[in-house]
Amino acid sequence: MDRAGSVKDLASELLALKKASGSSFVQLSEKTHYAKSSWERWVNGKQFPPRDAVERLALLCGTDPAPLLALWAEEDARRAAPEPEAGAEAGAGVEPEGRAESWAAVFRRRRVLWASVVLAVLLVAGAVSYTALSGSGEPPAAPRPQPVVTVAGPATGCTLTHCEGRDPKKMNCGADAVTVRTGSIPKDLVIELRYSRACRAAWGRISFAQVGATVVVNNSDGAAQADVVHFDRDVYTPLIAAPDDGSVWVCAALPKNGPRSCTGRFIPSEEKAQQP
Structure with missing residues (x-):
């Protein structure tokens, strides 16, 4: 069962409970402190509901919440699982996105390497020229590169x-x-x-x-x-x-x-x- 299907299954159970309770979305909001618009999205399968809302609706209707919470937990586990890589489903002859990115990274590294070689050659040539003009046997000291510090944000589980x-x-x-x-x-x-x-x-x-x-x-x-x-x-x-x-x-x-x-x-x- 795909994710959309399991959300619909949970929503259909919530809808059945709502009908059994005889409560409107406004009444559900007043009894549970969740917004009317949120109940409308959850019951119609437009959005995955919080666990607490599912449990409260079951208790409000005098129903054992365990089966609903088990269905909720199954869908929550699916939502937490990583999505399949696009390259894994690509047909033959189509290069995966990750590989394309790898070739781009290799190309960038080669450009940086060549640029570094050219810069080193120019620095050596400049030092030789300066020595020839000044008569000194010691080339001027090259400026020491400053380290680049990157501050990363905290690793999070969602956005x-x-x-x-x-x-x-x-x-x-x-x-x-x-x-x-x-x-x-x-x-x-x-x-x-x-x-x-x-x-x-x-x-x-x-x-x-x-x-x-x-x-x-x-x-x-x-x-x-x-x-x-x-x-x-x-x-x-x-x-x-x-x-x-x-x-x-x-x-x-x-x-x-x-x-x-x-x-x-x-x-x-x-x-x-x-x-x-």
């Missing part, structure tokens, strides 16, 4: 929409993460919008919260990820895509339809994320 629904710690998105927006619900609850430039993704986090408090991260494409405090006093959401020209923000709510508050929107292309 943009491939991060949707994944754990920021497991994807190593926390390696360069910064808090770009904050908010609060008096007196104690703290809301944070966390952003990773390497993953081009974001997530929400709340601290000093009560059990039952919720946090939802949203983006301007209509996607959302959420979580709820089950124990302790803090929790963070799964990842959501944060494209350069889009916006992301976080909302939180106290238990039992208590007060709700949101951070301001963050647009990566318009400002540089600063460590708070």
Whole structure:
């Protein structure tokens, strides 16, 4: 079964549960804290849902979530597997892309080598000429080349929409993460919008919260990820895509339809994320 097929299978199960519950997308949003538009995409197979959303829908309908979660895990494993190389499926007589890139790299290295040889010859010729004109037997010292230092970003497990629904710690998105927006619900609850430039993704986090408090991260494409405090006093959401020209923000709510508050929107292309 291909990936699209397995997503459709999961979506058909979610659709069956939604019909059995008799709930509209608006009602599902109110009961689960996920956006109405997100439920529409998940149920219609347009987007892979987060594990928490699948479990909540099953529990909401009074159904054992285990079979649905097994189907979800199977698809999640497929999504995590690398895509097949284009060259592996190419027909005879078609050179794989990787090989074409290798020949290009060899050609570039040869050009650099020849350029280095020509430069060395010119330097030697210049030194000989200088010695002949000055009468000195010692050629001038050649300038010492300066080392080039390249700073690499952190190795991450995903970027943009491939991060949707994944754990920021497991994807190593926390390696360069910064808090770009904050908010609060008096007196104690703290809301944070966390952003990773390497993953081009974001997530929400709340601290000093009560059990039952919720946090939802949203983006301007209509996607959302959420979580709820089950124990302790803090929790963070799964990842959501944060494209350069889009916006992301976080909302939180106290238990039992208590007060709700949101951070301001963050647009990566318009400002540089600063460590708070």
